[in-house]
Amino acid sequence: MGTVTLLILLVCNGVSASEQSMRQAEALLNAGRFSEAREILLPLESRYIGDPRYDYLLGLVLLETGEPGKAAFALERAISADPKFAGARLDLARAHFASGAYNDARKxxxxxxxxxxxxSAAKTIEEYLSLIANRQHRLRMEYRLGSRAGYDSNANSATNASSFLGFDLLEQSRETASPFAExxxxxxxxxxxxxxxxxxTRLGLRRRNNPDASFVNSAGGDISIGLKQVSEGSTRSLRIQSYRVDVDGKLNSKGISLAGNWDHEIRxxxxxxILGQIGRTTFGDSLRIKDVDQYLFGFTSEWSFGVGGRGSLGGSLLAGTDDPRRSGxxxxxDLAGIRLNASWAFSPRFTAQFTAGLIQSDYDAVFFEQQFSSPREDDxxxxxxxxxWRISPKWLMSHVVAYSNNNTDVDVFRFERIETSLSINRIWR
Known part of the structure; x- marks a missing residue:
């Protein structure tokens, strides 16, 4: 009996030690210490070959240490054991790319x-698809038609106050709820x-109707053209972009800007x-006093986690300024902002995303001096x-619940808004 117990303990200790070794190798991989991870994983091959997690980690270290052919075999074993292993499939595509098998990688x-x-995975996929298309001198095109319907508790982003400075506010200046279709x-x-x-080059058009708030029915479009430089783990871009939005059949605002960004895989x-943008925004005739030149700068980060990068956490810090173009x-x-985002892939077809942000605006001027003595501040x-939900490769369904709150010392600019919607998109590539 004692001998059996001893054997069980030895087996359990062996399994525990091997599990600890794989965790250590995974940590070294994430830290970019690929050779050290390889030294840990290779001695375990005879015991764990065929285990999808082990084969995935082994494939990664072989890929990162310059053996894409051997890496492909290990990754294919992981996929054979788990055909839905998206992380292994992405790194198999990278192995095909490193081996020069561009068509296999592209598929x-x-x-x-x-x-x-x-x-995070989408960025990597786009980088490699761009590199393959460039090497094959192949034009890529995507067309997307979308429809969205829902309910908006405050379609005009207005205050819920009925009066201000002793005057009754018009309906258009008060919070108005409405269903909508877009x-x-x-x-x-x-x-x-x-x-x-x-x-x-990108072009977008959209139209939104609000049956119970038709005075904010809108139509708009945007266009951008730019250069993008792509390498493995890095993307740089510089683009000119322009937009126009009409509300109730009249110009609300339009703008043009020069934007650039650089995104790099640190590990x-x-x-x-980093990102930067210089632009000009022009408003309709009745709002021309709001015309401004805009300057924006920011830093971004994104960390992926989970097997194959199923989850991601990210954020951005923004700072900018608006300079009026009209005297008076x-x-x-000046504005400063922070934005946080998180995502998780529950399956290859179902993902969830969460975003939260805060933008603080400090205006130089006092609004409505008859009641306020300090410059306006908005949060x-x-x-x-x-x-x-990816219904099929050509159909995507999304459900969104969004909340906005503008807290300001000037009552007429304060608002709260909740929007919920369901959208369906048809994609051609």
């Missing part, structure tokens, strides 16, 4: 892209210019980036939860 990447991957269309053209450089599961304008302001809080 795997396109299949993953059609399964609604988490944001249609949208988007087109993307990606034209290779060299092995790493591409021309990125396997961590990306950092009170709309000069805009926004929170949203989005659930995505």
């Amino acid at each position: 795997e990447l396109e299949s993953l892209r059609d399964e609604n991957p988490p944001p 249609l949208s269309a988007n087109v993307i053209f990606l034209k290779p210019l060299s092995a790493k450089l591409l021309l990125d 396997r599961n961590l990306r950092l980036g 304008s009170r709309y000069a302001r 805009l809080t926004q929170v949203a939860v989005k659930l995505n």
